[in-house]
Amino acid sequence: MSVLVYTESDQGNFKKAALEAASYGKAVAEAMNTNLVALTFNAGEASELGTYGVEKVLNINSVNAFNAKIYADAIKQAAEKEAATVVILSASADSRYIAPLLTVGLKAGYASNVVAAPSSLSPFVVKRTAFTNKAFCNTEISTAIKIIGVSNNSFGLLENPTTAQMEDFSPNLVSSTTSVTSVDKASDKVSIADAEVVVSAGRGLKGPENWGMVEELADVLGAATACSKPVSDLGWRPHSEHVGQTGKPVATNLYIAIGISGAIQHLAGINSSKIKVVINTDPEAPFFKAADYGIVGDAFEVVPKLIEKLKVFKAQNS
Amino acid sequence: MKLLVCISHVPDTTSKINFTEGDTKFDTNGVQYVINPNDEFGLTRAMWFKEKQNATIDIISVGGAETEPTLRKALAIGADAAIRINAEAIDGHTVATYLAAAAKGGGYDLIIAGRESIDYNGGMVPGMLAAMLDANFVTNCISLEIEGTNATAVREIDGGKETISTVLPLVIGGQKGLVEESDLRIPNMRGIMMARKKPLTVVEPAAEASQTHSVSFEKPAPRGTVKLVEADHIDELINLLHNEAKVI
Numbered sequence: 131m132s133v134l135v136y137t138e139s140d141q142g143n144f145k146k147a148a149l150e151a152a153s154y155g156k157a158v159a160e161a162m163n164t165n166l167v168a169l170t171f172n173a174g175e176a177s178e179l180g181t182y183g184v185e186k187v188l189n190i191n192s193v194n195a196f197n198a199k200i201y202a203d204a205i206k207q208a209a210e211k212e213a214a215t216v217v218i219l220s221a222s223a224d225s226r227y228i229a230p231l232l233t234v235g236l237k238a239g240y241a242s243n244v245v246a247a248p249s250s251l252s253p254f255v256v257k258r259t260a261f262t263n264k265a266f267c268n269t270e271i272s273t274a275i276k277i278i279g280v281s282n283n284s285f286g287l288l289e290n291p292t293t294a295q296m297e298d299f300s301p302n303l304v305s306s307t308t309s310v311t312s313v314d315k316a317s318d319k320v321s322i323a324d325a326e327v328v329v330s331a332g333r334g335l336k337g338p339e340n341w342g343m344v345e346e347l348a349d350v351l352g353a354a355t356a357c358s359k360p361v362s363d364l365g366w367r368p369h370s371e372h373v374g375q376t377g378k379p380v381a382t383n384l385y386i387a388i389g390i391s392g393a394i395q396h397l398a399g400i401n402s403s404k405i406k407v408v409i410n411t412d413p414e415a416p417f418f419k420a421a422d423y424g425i426v427g428d429a430f431e432v433v434p435k436l437i438e439k440l441k442v443f444k445a446q447n448s
Numbered sequence: 449m450k451l452l453v454c455i456s457h458v459p460d461t462t463s464k465i466n467f468t469e470g471d472t473k474f475d476t477n478g479v480q481y482v483i484n485p486n487d488e489f490g491l492t493r494a495m496w497f498k499e500k501q502n503a504t505i506d507i508i509s510v511g512g513a514e515t516e517p518t519l520r521k522a523l524a525i526g527a528d529a530a531i532r533i534n535a536e537a538i539d540g541h542t543v544a545t546y547l548a549a550a551a552k553g554g555g556y557d558l559i560i561a562g563r564e565s566i567d568y569n570g571g572m573v574p575g576m577l578a579a580m581l582d583a584n585f586v587t588n589c590i591s592l593e594i595e596g597t598n599a600t601a602v603r604e605i606d607g608g609k610e611t612i613s614t615v616l617p618l619v620i621g622g623q624k625g626l627v628e629e630s631d632l633r634i635p636n637m638r639g640i641m642m643a644r645k646k647p648l649t650v651v652e653p654a655a656e657a658s659q660t661h662s663v664s665f666e667k668p669a670p671r672g673t674v675k676l677v678e679a680d681h682i683d684e685l686i687n688l689l690h691n692e693a694k695v696i
Contacts, residue, residue: 234575242572261566422674
């Protein structure tokens, strides 16, 4: 018996979401009195995983490009080799792509968007978000093997230092008629999925030409930029920045909303963020009811001042 | 080309979410239902394949008779025929198993589903369906072109997008971007009249196959009231974020 966690890396570095999944895996392994094993592709070294409680790492070097079908099948073989009864994945785009394929391969029940350690092991019950963050659902997984997708920034990073032993793993790889022909990824920008802070703006900014200050504020905070639905529908910003019920969910530590009134669909998308700051001219904007801190004021006056003050703050605190 | 579009019948995005029976059931009282938005982007893209590439479109859904107005709406938008699998959608695996059983033997080249439903947000049905049918699979799909048996899809990834080359049969988890919001179609009177005559077949489900179930629901704890900071006291906001919230 064991707990297996798939720890995703990007150019040799483990993603924060992967380390969070490992932290979660350690909590489950401890509760079940068993070991935590990680599966990696092309990982350089294992010590960082050891920090979060991983005792053994199976590393696959024989796969180059990402392919969901091949990855899912490799994870399945690792789970079988380690007799894993719980398999943990993160909420990254790739992990969400892999998980449903893996569930069919392992005949395992799958709960996605899980935000807390199991409340009970028998029956096996986890808490997940549903109705786009408007509610939580306590879900029982009744299969012998369970698959859990851990939401970003929910369980958190929990150090549990041990020594991780790495071994090479060479599964029999399946073939696939699907291949990636090109990747378009801005390497100098923080993605919404990986961001600790998101700076988001809405129609209150009046036009796409005014996004300079949003980007500058994001730069100062090391944040990703996002926008409301009308802004992406108007073509002011790309769809990939649209946050809300039909866009991306955001679960960051700090979400700053500028000139966004706070429609119910938008609030649903950002509900899992810990601290919300709202800047809006309209004191009656519904977003103020969902926020932790607010400034009633004109974004064109407030945001430049905020950037200036934050620069001073960052200079003093770095 | 034969297309199958999976339709989820979900609460409208503005719905207030409440629960009944000791927080074990979703409260449908006063809730308006719509086509799951991610499915509607897929259906609209399917209409493009119908109009430009002569595709036929079947739609399929798992649910009781109460879901039929949603299916009629999809027919009014332009799908050719509907299949309703007469069963409760207990979990993603159940839905995928029913859909796979119904799709098998249907000769579908392309199956378009939404990347997730906006009610349970499982994000698992399209991938499970692809695995069960041994079809290729692309999720978070924001662009799709078909030429012969080849498909080119664009998938949204964290911080960007990637272009994928694959072959039919193919299952897609679609989302906004597959078509623009402004491309979505409101059924016209002619479409609504024609939809009444289009076939809506009710089939009984394959064997029940649930792996998970919802034990109970909770609503997030109510928030405290917002702390307002004067627009000319930005230092106070920074102080609160640093010392109180500890997020900067």
